[in-house]
Amino acid sequence: MKHLSNLKISARLFSGFGIVLGLMVLLAATVSVNLLGTSQDVVDYRRTAVNTNQIGRIQANLLATRLAVKDFVKTGSDSAIAAVRERHAASMALFTEAEQSIKNSQRKAALAGMHAQMEQYGQTFEEVTALQVKRNELVAILNTIGPSATASLEATVDIVSGNGKPVQIAALVIAMEDLLAMRLEANKFLLDNRHQDLESAIAFKLAGKKNAEMLRGVVDDAVVDTLVRQLTAYENTLRSVGEVIEQRNTLITGTLDRIGPQVAEEIETMKLDYKSVQDTLGPQMQSDTENSVVVSIAVATVAVIVGVLAALLITRSIAGPVGGLTSAMGRLSDGDVATQIPSTEQKDEIGLMARAVQVFKDNMIRAQELEEQEKIQQAERNRRTEAVEMAVNDFQSQITERLEALRGVSDELGQSADTLTGVASETKEQSTGAAAASDQTAANVQSVSAAAEEMDSSFGEIVSQVSRASTSVENTSGRARQTLISIEDLQEQSEGIAQVIELITGIAEQTNLLALNATIEAARAGDAGKGFAVVASEVKSLATQTGKATEEISDKIRRVQEACGISVGAVRAIVTSIEEVNEISAAISAAVEQQKAATSEITRNMQEAAKGTEQLSSNIARVNEASDRTSSTVGGVTTAARRTEAEAVAMKDAIDGFIQRVKAA
Structure with missing residues (x-):
């Protein structure tokens, strides 16, 4: 602690x-x-x-x-x-x-x-x-x-069965069997991908070819060659x-x-x-x-425990000394200078406070001693006050005499002031005339300013109208360009229609060819014609494309009509712009007439301003004469002022003497 x-x-x-x-x-x-x-x-x-x-x-x-x-x-x-x-x-x-x-x-x-x-x-x-x-x-x-x-073999069977020999007929039958077996083995290979099926199909092909060669002489060689x-x-x-x-x-x-x-x-x-x-x-x-x-x-x-311990120790180390110091300060405030000040030996802030209170105690003791000394010094000050009062009375009598002398000087200054008052009145009258002339001049100048503003307004109107005319012309030019673009677009759309028509023609031709091929192949193939479903699908696809092309033709025609409508609107806008240009030209003419009238008004006001200026010059000359008379009067006032200055010097000497007596007292 x-x-x-x-x-x-x-x-x-x-x-x-x-x-x-x-x-x-x-x-x-x-x-x-x-x-x-x-x-x-x-x-x-x-x-x-x-x-x-x-x-x-x-x-x-x-x-x-x-x-x-x-x-x-x-x-x-x-x-x-x-x-x-x-x-x-x-x-x-x-x-x-x-x-x-x-x-x-x-x-x-x-x-x-x-x-x-x-x-x-x-x-x-x-x-x-x-x-x-x-x-x-x-x-x-x-x-x-x-x-x-x-x-081909089936057609050959009809020929050989009529005029062929049994050996040839047997070879033809075997060739037919080999062909069918070849196709069967080929299909098996396509399904299972076994190599022996492929070899078997090729073997049947070779046997079929050999038997087909035996038909020469019974049927045309061309038929045999085709079969081979x-x-x-x-x-x-x-x-x-x-x-x-x-x-x-x-x-x-x-x-x-x-x-x-x-x-x-x-x-x-x-x-x-x-x-x-x-x-x-x-x-x-x-x-x-x-x-x-x-x-x-x-x-x-741990933080909570340490915090509580630190709080207890710090509180006890501060609260006790502060309480003792507070009690001592209370007794000291009651005037008990014999009170002992505690904690003056501590080296912390409380010690500093205690030592400061000790200083207050010492100062209270010294203040009591100084109070006794003050009583003695007060008696001496009273004596000096009586001496000062006597000096003031003497100063009052002397200053009264000097003030009487200054009163005579003030009378002379009053007469001079009366003279200056008359001169000032005359000067005021002349100044009034000059002010009236100045007011007239100001009014004329205001008229000139108003006319000038009107002139500026007219010029602004002219500029505005010209700007509108320029804008209208630009709009007309832009709409003309828009019309040109619309016409060009119309031409492009026409070309697009031609291309679409060509596309439809090509699709129709392909559709006819595919439909014809599908019909022929289906008739020849019989049950095998199922494979031609792809052809039928293609025909359907081409028919769909034909419908789309027809829709595109309708769209192109509609866009051509829209382009024509835009062209008509643009032409009408050009006519409207030309009419606006005419109206703007008329407005410019009216603005020019207003400018002419404003110029005439400015000329008349300038003449009146000149007359007012002449009258102002005459009044100013008369004011100058009054100023001369005022100058002579000022001379008399100056003499009186000098006498007043001498009296002021004498008054200053009296005041200095008074101050010296006060200091000596």
Whole structure:
């Protein structure tokens, strides 16, 4: 407690609050560190969750892509192709998004590798679809050659059955069987893609060709040659189909079936990796939060205890001495100068206050001593006051005599003032005349100013009208240009109509040709004519285009009519602008007439102003004469002023003598 008394109050307060604040800072730092750690864990957990979600979306789209590829391999449909492309594009976008989100270099590199593999997957699928299109084109050729060759053999049967030998008839029947078997094996190959089916179809073709050669001599060689060419063309086309299918299947099995499962396995591994990280971060976050709460409570408890102890010690070290000092000051204010002042030995602010109160006590004692001395000095001051009063009486008698002398001087100054008053009256009359002339001149000047303002207004009106005329001309020019643009647009729309008509003509011709082809092929193919549904679809598409072209013609015609309407409106606007120009010209003429009248008014007012100026000059001359008379009167006033000055000097001497006597007293 004694050591605290030697410290300043500010030091004690700073120490107490410093300890508490230090503990609070420690608490805040502890909480902040724990919160930062928890926040980082939350950020890591959230980033991991986001990445896990992205990986899951990629995995789902990859699975959908692979399923769509399987559907395409099975059916070859356009919907399957569209599904593969859509899912693959979504996968690529998700790969890009994930690569930007993932910060781990190893995972990012692995994801980039999968991204590259899936890009190759998409490119390979496009190659597969191209081969599939080529395969379908070749199959369409087979579907044309096969029925044609069959029809040729059927026609040959009618010929041979009439004049052929049994051997030739048997060869023809076998050739027909070989042809049908060839087509059957070819269809099996197209369905199952087995190489032995392809070889079997080619073998049947060779046998059929051999039997067809035996028909020479029974039928025309041209018929046999045609049949042989059809069989050869069928074989070549079938071999081409086989090559295309082999290339397609190689891409599917060698690339698509390899990359798909590999990327699926890698993406599953990465997803499980992220899930493992989440399973680790969750319990860690919970543990860190619990530790943070325990540490915060402990530090807060210590801070409260230390704060209470510091408050008690500081309060006791300040309240006791201050109470004693307050009691002593109360007794001292009652006049008890014998009171002892406590705490004067302390080195803090209370000690300073106590020593200051001690000084007040000493000053009270000295004040009592000075009061006794003041009584003695007051008697001496009373004596000096009586001496000063006598000197004042003498000064009063002397100043009275001097004032009587100044009264005579004042009378002389009054007479001179009367003379100056008369002169001033005359001067006032002359000044009044001059003022009247000045007022007339001012009025004339105002008239001139008003006329000038009217002139400015007229000029402003002229400028405004001219500006309107210029604006109107510009508007007329712009509308004329608009008319020109409308006419040019009309011409362009007319050309567009011609182009649309040509388009309709071309579409109609194509529609007729396709319809004719569809009719012929359907009649020749019989049940196989179902393949010509594509042709019918194309005819429908062209008919739709024809309808759209007709709508476009209607739109073009409507736009031509609108352009014509704009042209008529622009021409009418030009006529209106010309009428505005005429009206503006008339307004300019009226403004010029007003300007002429304003100029005449200015001339008349200027003449009156000249007359007023002459009268003002005459009055000023008379004022000058009155000024001369005033100057002579001022001379008399000056003489009287000099006498007054002499009396003032004498008065000053008397005052100086009075002051000296007062000082001597």
